[in-house]
């Protein structure tokens with residue numbers, strides 16, 4: 001099955017009203033902090049039943065531990081699914097479909113690690129439901145249906161709280177690595193008024209199977225996190241609507257293995273099938289030759305060198321995440337590889353958009369922030385310097401994501417987060433600056449009237465983005481880039497936060513004495529947050545920051 005648009009749809013349009021789930025379940029780690037019925041945060045001292053409503057259909061016995069194939073949330077969700085759909089409707093085309101939803105039963109059961117776990121979970125559910133049926137086909141299909149259709153529910157901050165399965169209107173939407181739509185969740189208590197209201201003028205979609213499109217399964221359960229699908233590209237009438245099931249900022253090979261291990265299918269979308277590879281894929285795993293033409297480095301040597309560089313960086317990121325080694329040592333190791341490459345092949349560097357380099361910038365921004373916090377009590381000057389370099393990495397990541405979004409609009413979702421983070425880091429730096437300096441009042445009202453007017457007049461999306469970037473890369477912000485990257489040789493290689501070609505190696509720019517850095521940083525922060533707002537609005541239809 002697939003989902004086809006019944007009419008032309010513009011960018012940034014919600015495709016249908018918020019859908020309630022058929023089933024859902026919190027991850028175990030949130031069971032005592034969040035409502036199991038609507039996923040909203042509970043008061044600090046939770047009531048005993050841990051629901052903000054009176055509904056409680058969780059099993060009282062603990063499910064078996066079948067990790068990593070099946071989590072207890074999967075099993076709870078399958079149990080609820082069986083409870084919410086009548087067995088006659090669910091049985092219609094067993095075991096391939098369960099209540100209209102694809103199960104991938106044959107593929108999953110063909111893999112012995114899956115089949116053992118699925119059978120054990122099915123027996124558990126059958127026992128909990130005190131089923132008098134001789135087989136567990138229905139239970140197996142419910143579990144396979146959860147594995148095939150469940151999506152991870154994230155709150156507004158991007159924290160993954162649990163999983164949910166929706167009816168065919170959502171679940172028949174296929175995956176693409178260059179999707180034209182994205183989805184978001186509405187998490188609110190059952191009678192809250194925060195669920196957006198929708199007008200009758202929402203675009204129509206059509207599933208290939210009309211019978212199931214209007215089936216009773218849609219929103220059988222009237223509580224739980226709701227989902228909204230939104231276009232992120234223009235969609236033509238008759239065109240398939242697609243979303244992404246995975247992290248798109250990965251090169252083709254990694255996306256393919258991610259999809260295979262999660263969903264057991266091989267993606268053949270335009271981006272995966274492109275030959276030569278799509279531009280974004282070539283730079284997500286690209287390298288840059290510093291000293292001579294890259295073609296003179298043998299393919300095998302290049303692959304080995306890239307492998308070594310990425311392993312060094314991944315190791316340092318793991319050390320940082322596991323608290324094994326102090327952040328300063330991790331920064332040194334990561335920056336060493338980014339800037340100098342590795343010893344036995346000094347001519348190659350990772351492309352600034354290399355997927356491992358993206359993780360490196362995220363890690364470096366956070367490591368420098370920790371170093372800043374650690375120095376705050378005994379060395380304010382050092383705390384400021386660390387915060388400055390951390391902000392530079394956040395800004396660089398936002399700039400790189402802009403480059404990626406220009407080539408593939410579906411990266412807008414990740415880019416919105418990167419630009420928001422960059423704006424917030426710069427704001428934090430500006431506040432430190434004002435605390436440090438003895439002169440001047442803190443003026444957090446620094447705005448660019450030109451950009452604000454353009455956005456308020458609902459200009460064309462591309463034009464708005466271009467104007468914001470143009471203003472963000474003025475002479476004063478070039479000087480700010482030099483200021484932010486002082487003492488950081490890797491970032492100093494790049495002309496600005498959005499012009500990251502390595503051609504200008506060592507093109508250090510003189511910092512203009514006439515620029516008021518504090519105002520310049522605030523202005524840059526304003527532009528980042530405005531850019532983030534536009535991206536967020538495009539993907540989520542709401543403003544994350546108030547910049548007007």
Ligand SMILES: C[S@@+](CC[C@H](N)C(=O)[O-])C[C@H]1O[C@@H](n2cnc3c(N)ncnc32)[C@H](O)[C@@H]1O
Pocket residue numbers: 001002101102104148149171172173174175176263264265266267268269
């Ligand atoms: C949520 S369902 C999507 C709807 C499904 N095609 C159906 O018929 O109900 C997810 C499953 O659809 C299939 N699927 C989704 N996107 C696909 C793609 N791009 N290529 C191949 N199979 C895909 C896979 O079997 C996947 O596990």
